[in-house]
Amino acid sequence: MEKAETLQEFYKRKFAEVPGTFTAEIGHFNLFRLEPFIEGRPTNIPYHRRDFYKIMLVKGQSEVHFADRTVAIKKQGLSFSNPQIPYKWEHLDKIREGVYCIFNQQLFHQYGQLTQYEVFQPNGKHIFELSDEQVEIVSDIFNRIEKEFNTDYKYKYDIIRNHISELIHFGMRLQPPIEQEKQAPNASQRISALFIELLERQFPIDDQHPSIQLRTASGYADQLNVHVNHLNRSVKDTLQKTTTQVIAERLVQEAKILLRHSKWGVAEIAYALGFTEPTHFNNFFKKHTGASPTGFRNV
Secondary structure (H helix, E strand, O other): OOOEHHHHHHHHHHHOOOOOEOOOOOOEEEEEEEOOOOOOOOOEEEEOOOOEEEEEEOOOEEOOOOOOOOOOOOEEEEEEEOOOOOEEEEEEEOEEEEEEEOOOOOHHHHOHHHOHHHOOHOOOOOOEOOOOHHHHHHHHHHHHHHHOOOOOOHHHHHHHHHHHHHHHHHHOOOOHHHHHHHOOOOOHHHHHHHHHHHHHHOOOOOOOOOOOOOHHHHHHHHHHHHOOHHHHHHHHHHOOOOOHHHHHHHHHHHHHHHHHHHHOHHHHHHHHHHOHHHHHHHHHHHHOOOHHHHHHHHH
16 A cells, blocks of 8 residues: 655655754644746645644645545535545645645644544545535634744744634534534443544554454443443444444444555455455455455546
């Protein structure tokens, strides 16, 4: 599997040099205005995993391509990108504008895990179409971030973190109300959250993390020190799916990524995803997608 694009590689790709703003103490943050369209310059952001987070406000028609789906922005949108999900961004309009910020988890060290928020979770919603009024609100937050970023204030990154959190919560509020209601904290919610966190630790599959260790509901229950029936009830109550369904959906998602964007053979992918035989993987993949792994890869 192709390695995730690092911050340093991002800067080399965009600007041919790496700025001297990387610090272990505070992590990394930067903000950019979307470049205007120039004839002959590529309008696509290449398909990659990235090892950093990105929040972007974009005006103009776009399409965002994931391994298993495409999301269209008709007029203007807000997007949240995370290190776990590779994507490709395609700008369709020649007249466009926007702003985005990039940062790493280290910026939020001791301030919590970014993956606790649905907009940064693999199964969460990451792209939102915005009204003109919503664009004004988001633009104002980005303007405040930019203004603070350009100051010499010693504690400016504390303020920037707050503004980033404001963007995250703005996006979370765009979730349908019924989804918000399901997120009331309780024992089942906490167990499900721990399960999802443990599930996501198995991914992404790449050269540094070549295979998953847990594939079954009982395996996750053992790791969480709960009875498998208790785990199953908690997941069903909060996600309206069985534990096995959630695991299978995540395996299919990763399988699609590997089939489309890695050079690994089907057998290698099968073993990486915990299948003892390629035939079992073939049957699993066809059951959940209607296509064989080879057929999906060749489309």
